[in-house]
Amino acid sequence: MVTTPPDAARKEHVSVVFIGHVDAGKSTIAGHIMYLTGMVDDRTLEKYKEKAKEKNRESWYLSWALDINEEERDKGKTVEVGRAYFETEKKHYNILDAPGHKSYVPNMIGEASQADVAVLVISARKGEFETGFEKGGQTQEHAILAKTVGVKHIIVLINKMDDPTVDWCHERYEECKEKLLPFLKRKVGFNPKKDIHFMPCSGLTGANLKEPTKQCTWYTGLPLIPYLDTLANFNASNDGPVRLPILDKYNDRGTIVLGKLESGSICKGQQLIMMPNSKHVVEVLDLYHMPQDEETVHATPGENLRLRLKGIEEGEILPGFILCNAENLCHAGCTFDARIEILEHKSIICPGYNAVLYIHTCVEDVQITNLICLVDKKSSEKSKTRPRFVKQDQECIVRLRTARVICLETFRDFPQMGRFTLRDEGKTIARGIVLKLVPERD
Template structure:
């Protein structure tokens, strides 16, 4: 599979010279204008030239979709273009005078939440795109709308900074109204707080029009919006504090996709450590020894080395393409990532369609991995008033509760304790298309260890019945 970047852009990119690199995921309701904004950023930062943009505009008009033309710079499959909905995680690349960026454009549509999770798992900053258009904000935000679920998932996926981009400020129902901006701001603040973000330090609000380009690169015209004194979106991104990169830690790179191009190529974001061409590494959980035969950056230029925070493609020697799956982790032989079939985790229960008790099965999303898991036992619950752990295990878990559970997988999975490597230690559990719980791994149980004694609660019978 060729990247959308090389397929779409014939622009020659400046080689990056030690610029800081930030991964940005666009999230939000299906029609909030995420792809349009991505397209506009690529155009305004010079990654897509005028001629290419005009070609997209013409094609979109012929397809009867005039305002989609900017998003065609990101949406790369004919299926996505026909629908105007982004399906896979679209990737694109741009740079400013200060930094270089990878855009991960995640689908907003309900059925595509798993792709959204894998996009967010690779990001440093989330741009939550909100439509200010009357009626559209309300639809995305009410119960069942995707805005709520997305912001919760992004926090779980490990993104600690959010820019809430209030888009479509040029819409006839809005006309850059300060009142409308403040109304949306007031409704979102308690919500981002409840998802675990600190509204003062982790979240920034900014008004834009992705379609007209106002307040994206240059600050919005004072004639349109005399009340906005803040930066433009790109100014804000260029001045955000950089995340802490574990450059000196052991190498860990979860694989998000793979393809064959003169040998197997794996794609992913390095979460810890560094690597260089010629390195001998291990592909976990299968313990396959591999060698790095080439490293490509976001623009598919070959580079000699890469470090934590980089999004790269790596050609491997010593393994077959079919023996690699998304969710595997490329790691250093001296301190490989853990591969376990049992771990203890703290879960916050968000929904419970079915009774959550020992024997309950759900789908776990952790970094780039999707795996079916079973709650082998519920070990403790936290008292809401005191925050203390119960001595007795709960019989079942209800919405709003925090519990500790023993979780089992059928095949070994590559995970770490949340305290040590947050990106490999936080996960979501989903069931019947809903996010049921968000979790943090607190203890890894080595294959040699005995399952802890849980007072006969590992209910052999219930597992057989499941």
């Protein structure tokens, strides 16, 4: 691996999550980007190639830069979210390689909430695009989840254009694009003019990842890496309140937490509060940029961090807890009102319905305690009577109650901590935004 340039911390940090159906080529593309940007050298890549050949998996060798455990390499499926980084002259990019299999969607959600940009990888190969996009495939769910957790821009990377069934065919590219665009606009909510960009590529050969390819004369836009450099600054001001949702924690000669700094700035030696338990005053002993694990003394919004904390035990922290400054604590509670859209549910939903709530990095059991009103999707007009039930494709305002106290904010005040998804029986059934926090009765 190549060491991080000393000026990396001064560049804008952008987190890019690769999402899409299983076998679309996400890990291969991410691995090839690391090679093209010098993060994996020729010798390491040759070693991956030899080992992959031994396992009769020669075409998967590039994915091994991120799929590092043996189960992932044997099956060719990403299970854990792969983490890596690369540099350009303009920016520092954190790569998040999300699992594509529907069994590992919960692993994908928390990590996608760390991302600024999503790269939705689509296979152009005959039959594979259709399998991934139609009902049962993960293309649609991944796109919806990316939007719901706050990804601001989506790049649709139509991969495997070099496949013999495609051979850089413009008509096939347009066919995939024409099916995806209405879905991303109407169902998911991305703005086609500002938020969506399509491009063809080959993850296996690296065509159109860093340099244009002569095989594709009809595409005149920028390749992936140069295009990423053109995107506007995503990150919030340093002046905001400190908000760092905890993604993971462990003990290694002290209490270690991982997460993305959503707002404010953090310095080594700073004292912070761990919410929702406001009694815990913690001190930041050490601060590292992730995933390169480079020590720093100061962090700004958008940076993925590892912190060593003093004043709290690892067993006292759960994913979804928030680091805040004492002057501006995040809100915590169990009950809140929200506007939700029912995406997929065969039967009706009534008060008393239980699901699993995913909000920022927090996962918690939740119950719909009241249906307050229906909301017209087009006019946003609210019904005057309380509905007895809601069903698929309807929007409504509901009251929700979690099993435990969680950290959250209204969507208006802090979007990244005020948007959520509801899942049940392995499916994403609804998405929503927090409208009002309801005080608990004594």
